[in-house]
Amino acid sequence: MVMMIVIFIWGLSEATWFFIIPDVILSLYAIRKKKFKYVIYANLTAAAGALAGGIIIFIWSSSNAGQTEAFMLSIPTVHEYMIEHVHRTMRDSTFTALITGPLFGVPYKLFAAAAHEYTGLVLFLIFTIPARLLRFLTVSIIAYALSHYVFKTLSMQMKVIIWSIVWIIVYVIYFSIHSPF
Secondary structure, three states: OHHHHHHHHHHHHHHHOOOOOOHHHHHHHHHHOOOHHHHHHHHHHHHHHHHHHHHHHHHHHHHOHHHHHHHHHOOOOOOHHHHHHHHHHHHHOHHHHHHHHHHHOOOHHHHHHHHOOOOOHHHHHHHHHHHHHHHHHHHHHHHHHHHHHHOOOOOHHHHHHHHHHHHHHHHHHHHHHOOOO
């Protein structure tokens, strides 16, 4: 139960101000859980947190877009070119942008902040769920399969070491592309 609360808060935080994606904790959870149904519950919990965070950002941006954008730009790894990209892709195809944008390293919170200019809250929320779950589930399924089938003979300690190394490499690459400084 405590882990589900942490996962919900992580999903909400990443959707609003935090810059480490919920996939990190979801993949750790996936390698540690024996029953896959609990991994699904964790993904739904993270998506619920992301949905709550998306609502907060959407409403805040609807009432004060300038303040919201200034806040977003204060988050490490969020840059002006990302916000411009979000507006360009939302203008071209709002719903395609909502679904595919976060798959390519652009924080979903930026889509939430811009969405009020292109769609209503209800449609934004409808697209938020699959947009978030698509990547969350993909990463969790891969982590679960690797842990429980491919590397099933490794100790949990070794799996966690490998998990840590993978995420360190991911963020070294991400931060080298989208410098937080």
